[in-house]
Amino acid sequence: MLGRSLTVVLALLPAAIGVLAHGADLYVICNPGVSISKADIRDVFLGDKQFAASVKLTPVDNIAAQALFLERVLKMGAAKYSIAWTKKSFREGVNPPPLEGSDAETLAYVRRTPGACSYITMVDTSGVVVVSRY
């Protein structure tokens, strides 16, 4: 009985998570020491803007919300995003954003890292500044 229930749950879980994630709000957040505008977000995550005043920016990708971020904010697919960063690295020696695995880890990283910016789907945004909500 439990095994059958588990099978059903496992089968439905990805779809359910996808539905939940698609409907979720997305918050672009930064460490409190960072001051950027909504118009800067695209440049920050594509490596064209690396400084906010004197602060070196550290964009971070959140695997759990990356698909949502690419769709809503950068308006590009994962393949194009990957190629864009390959070209950027090759041409200018700029490294792509490091990866975090969940909202909680991303939030913790942004809180403790000066210059960090990322995006999450959770409502808890204490200890960071919200640049924009999508």
Next chain:
Amino acid sequence: MQPPTNIRSNGTRNWVAALVVLTLAHPVASHGATADADRLTVLEKKLDQSLQMIRDLSARVHELEAQVAQQGTQPGRGSGEVPNYAPPAVAKADTTQRLEAVEQTVTQLTAGAAQRAEDPGLPLHGFADVGVGNHNATFPEYKLADVGSLDFFLTPRLGAHTRALFELNFEVGDDGSVDVDLERAQIGYQFADSATIWLGRFHTPYGYYNTAFHHGQQIATSLRRPRFLQFEDQGGVLPAHTVGAWLTGSKRAGDQRVTYDLYVGNSQRITDGTLDMNNPGNTHGTTIVGGNLGLLLGGALDGLKVGVHAFTTRIEDQDRVPFILARVRAYGAYAAYDTDRWEHIAELYFFDDYNLSGQPGTHRSEAGFAQFGYRAGSFTPYARYERAALQQGDNFFAAQTLGSSYFREALGVRFDVDLKSALKLELAHTHDGDRDFATYDEALLQYAIRF
């Protein structure tokens, strides 16, 4: 008899735990096959961290279940003999919400652990390509299969302002030997987005193609570079590399972005008919000086970059005594349109060179190409026309092995096998002028990857 709420909670806990174990077990099994000790160590550490968090979360689930059970068994809430386990509506909703949050966190955590384990965390990248054809794409005197190049580039993570880029390239020369080039070795200080100063050896920032693709064959649509823009040791007639200093940056202006490059470095020499960038310095202290000014447009013209460029240098031919000298003055313009659907590139170069020895005089030469590509899913058909009209009275071109005029017409198609590999097929017709007046047709296939 177990209360219904507890049955439901136990079931939830069980499948959450099973899901966690299943998900975590997958990357562990996959990485066991890699036999990569470093990655395994990193993975184990991440898994330990993940398991610890899962244990904490499980404890929290137990705590919440206990609270639910306690609320359900409080006196006065039920009939007395049969406990009423239904909590108040608010508390139930709160518990459900918390459980969902826990489940979402666990799901994200495990999915993230699995994906991040695949990130080596080492900024080492590269390109490689191999090919086959009725001619070699670079050295047409050879036929059948060939090794193109294996290119590594490293971008170490340094401080906030210091940057570095190193590129090592292995390629087969015209004598069949494998040559190793320190393609780029540049260390820079980034003052701001608008200014980075690099020192070392870098790709000379003229035009668009030379810095946009260079050895990155997988990110280029076409199978090869235009011939006059080839690398110095593969027949190119321009100094593709410079050893010196390079100031570069960009500045956004509304929807548009202005880019600039200013550089100064060792002037090049010609040895064995090939341009050499004088890696250790040059004997006479002469320099190459140049610049590039570009504009990336936005709005309806998003994806379009236009620009102008120029450089001047004094070239020595060290194979002759006295040295044959030429003052090279090159300038030109370019446009590149790169969108999801189109990739068009056009570049023009003009040369007003002055002979400093031998027969004096100024010589005007021209070169250019236009390439049009259409991205249709995994296929990108393209067409290119390139032409160089190089004056043979110009010491600069006369001293180079492939410094003759030519034109080439090419039709090709690129097929993206997957995100990181591409197959390219090109049919080309080339006519050499000035020296041998040879004409030949090519059918070329290339497999290019990036990693």
